[in-house]
Amino acid sequence: MEFRTLGKTDIELSAVIMGTWQAGKAMWADVEDAQTTRAMQAAFDAGITTFDTATVYGDGHSEQILGKALKEVRPQVVIATKVFAHALAYDKVFAACHKSLRDLDTDYIDLYQIHWPAGSFGSKKIPIEETMKALTELKKQGKIRAIGVSNFSAQQIEEAARYGQVESLQPPYSLFWRQVETDTMPWCAENDITVMAYSPMAQGFLTGKFGPDHTFRKGDHRAKNRLFEPENYERVQDALARLRPIAERNDITLGQLALAWVISHTGTCAIAGARNADQALQNAKAGSVKLSDDEMAEIDAIGRTVTEHIDDNPVQWKW
Template structure:
């Protein structure tokens, strides 16, 4: 899989990344460590060398699982992890980074990201300048190679960029959730900031495997996701039916089609979560699906069956 340059940094990442929120187990049901390790390894062997995790995923458990899966090939992979909103004071950022380095069994992190803006989840409001000063210090030390942000608006991204180079934005982005296109994407394109989309399959909705009436375990984070509810879910089913012939024409699954669409968007990459090795292999194959301009336009129109009716103020 051909790698792409991350922003203006010297880091290169794969267009599809392995997502490991599930590997942390917290907020997910039925996840086993052995399967997570096998899945992360299978993704690597299929060509996905970039893996995304975070300190908050199972309080470091996800990072430790990544290390178990990939430590022996550390020189061939790229680690992206995140510092959470409650650790954004200068000394907290330094301490969190050191914990992540230990969890990942490495002496450097390729991409270190602010997981959410300060103040999120009732966290303390810390000036972005203070947080960026800590990240710049870590970068000078060689502990991190590039700085990214996640869940930032255009305004927040602009402010953070005043205090240092931001090479990536990690937004919620999929064919069924496209707010970033209205907000931060034009700024990212102008300033060569990579877009690394999380939930590119709309938490599994774009796989087409969820039928009407599906009920999630209340411990599953998707139980309250409004894309799975009411008219939004009905419109999603209509869109999926229109996407199926395109997927069949390209001899790929709906999930692979959705990933291929996303990584064809300007400067965009997709984080695809995995539980099992078969999923990892299938995700990697999406990078070889070649969509024409006509395909992309057709998919765009179909996606708007869902997105034209969404209230983007809140997902859950």
């Protein structure tokens, strides 16, 4: 497993991070706590030391499962969680952080992130100065070790950084979703901000397991992913057919190819979810995959056959 330094801190992140949205169960189908727990423990055993969650994932359920699963190895792991857009006022940030600490059953959070900018999903537009003031105070108190943001533009990160040290950005980023490459990722590179890419396998699309006639179970939010729209999905299937031979040449899965492509970018980690231990192990193996420059260029070109037809809206879903 490769590792990345988180921003300007001394915190080390595994290049492949385990994402735990599915552990919250809300907006997912057929998720079992026991399997999720085994997946988290298997991920750690396989070299993944960083785990990403959020209070909004099942109203703390994901955090609770994560805290229990990793309690015995807490000093050896990095836990990142997030405060949602409706809780960005000064006092609400403190309340949300304390709830996350209880749910995670820990004394500190390694990386505390603003999940979405204020105003998202009809939330109140709290000045970023107020939110960053609360986060900086939590950091001084030792309740969090570092501050990050998620779903922010370069301009929004720059504004937040005026009021406190921002160490990371968590954007949607994969071969099939690349809007952040235009200006946000270059800005992060220039300012020592680590990119923690979520949906690096395009919510499972890049695993190749969703065929042309696939339908999602009731309650699965991926049915609303814009890649699943007919005009995009056909291009996705064509691109997957071209990516398979590259994966086969390297004796890896399509999912591992997708993860390896993401983490090949300097200062970038890939957040990969897993429903069971086998998926966690497969994800971890991507942390040691090396792709040649020629393969990177070929993969890049294939990905653009999908992304060049998608608009600049960074939100993946039509909710």
